[in-house]
Amino acid sequence: MALTTAAQSRSSFDLKSASLPVVAVLLKTTDAAQFVADLAERVADAPGFFDNDPVLIDLAPVREAEAPIDFAAIAAALRQHNTLPVAVRGGSPAQMEAARTAGLAAAPDAPPARAEAPAPVQEVVREVIREVEVEVVREVPMPGPGTVVVDKPLRSGQQVYARGADLVVMAVVSFGAEVIADGNIHVYAPLRGRAIAGARGNTEARIFSTCLEPQLVSIAGIYRTTETELPAEVRGKPAQVRLEGEKLLIEPLA
Numbered sequence: 001m002a003l004t005t006a007a008q009s010r011s012s013f014d015l016k017s018a019s020l021p022v023v024a025v026l027l028k029t030t031d032a033a034q035f036v037a038d039l040a041e042r043v044a045d046a047p048g049f050f051d052n053d054p055v056l057i058d059l060a061p062v063r064e065a066e067a068p069i070d071f072a073a074i075a076a077a078l079r080q081h082n083t084l085p086v087a088v089r090g091g092s093p094a095q096m097e098a099a100r101t102a103g104l105a106a107a108p109d110a111p112p113a114r115a116e117a118p119a120p121v122q123e124v125v126r127e128v129i130r131e132v133e134v135e136v137v138r139e140v141p142m143p144g145p146g147t148v149v150v151d152k153p154l155r156s157g158q159q160v161y162a163r164g165a166d167l168v169v170m171a172v173v174s175f176g177a178e179v180i181a182d183g184n185i186h187v188y189a190p191l192r193g194r195a196i197a198g199a200r201g202n203t204e205a206r207i208f209s210t211c212l213e214p215q216l217v218s219i220a221g222i223y224r225t226t227e228t229e230l231p232a233e234v235r236g237k238p239a240q241v242r243l244e245g246e247k248l249l250i251e252p253l254a
Contacts, residue, residue: 022054023083028061032070036077043081050082056107057099059091069095071102154179154193161199175215184208190236194218198243207241208253217250219243224250 029035043050055078062069075085087107088099096106146165154160156176160167167181170188177193179185184206185197191209198205198220205219213236216225222243229235230250238253 022056022086023050024056024058025078026058026061027069027074030062030065030067030069032073032077035074039077039081053083055083055085057085057088057104059088059095059099060109063090063092063095069098071099071104075102075104148181150179153189156193181205195241196223197241203243205243208239210238211236212239212241212250217241217248219248222246222248224248 027035057071057074059069071088078085085104087105088096089107089109091099100106146162147168148160148162148165149168149170150160151170153171154169154173154177156174159178159180160169162181162183164182166183166186167179168186168188169179169191172189173179173187173191173193173195175192178196179187179193180196180199182198182200182202182205185195185208187195187207187209189209190211190213191207192213192215194216195207195209195214196216196218197207201220203220207217207219212230212234214226216223218224219241220243234250234252239250240253241248241250243249
């Protein structure tokens with residue numbers, strides 16, 4: 001016993017359980033090439049969306065699929081876009097073994113929600129890419145308090161990302177510039193570039209501008225581009241963008 005106590009006192013580390021927020025990617029195809037292409041196109045709209053976030057790959061939708069999954073290719077694509085794939089869950093025994101061979105850990109399946117307790121916060125992002133529906137479930141904390149203020153014009157090619165905060169821009173956001181925030185975006189000037197609010201899944205985020213002329217607006221992954229012309233009552237006028245279900249609403253500000 002004395003030897004054990006002495007060894008413990010000289011230990012250079014302790015082992016404790018820990019929980020970390022992760023991005024859960026709900027895999028809906030066994031075609032790794034299709035996943036790689038869709039992922040590249042998805043993050044092209046928000047190049048600063050990921051910041052070395054740990055990723056959990058959820059295999060529940062493809063659990064019954066017979067085709068093998070190239071986990072090495074999927075993991076490589078995720079790393080290329082600044083994420084850290086660490087684990088998988090929900091797959092068949094063969095899929096889980098293949099994932100372990102590729103260096104991914106096996107995580108426990110998500111527990112069913114109890115009727116008497118509130119379900120965990122989950123933001124669901126859906127969009128259509130080349131007529132293929134992609135669904136990403138994000139298990140992330142809501143953005144914390146804080147505001148980033150930019151008082152200089154943003155020219156084409158410039159990008160500002162307010163991580164975990166709201167973003168306030170006091171000058172013009174030019175065509176080709178990009179403003180991103182985990183919370184709300186306020187532009188007290190013409191908004192002509194790309195505005196991405198709720199970048200990490202906050203569906204309550206909004207975009208406000210005193211002169212709405214955007215190249216693209218997006219909230220929690222649901223976006224609208226200038227390919228769809230804005231109604232006259234909001235184009236070039238004070239307006240807000242908010243999310244209702246899976247639909248972007250663009251409304252004039254009184």
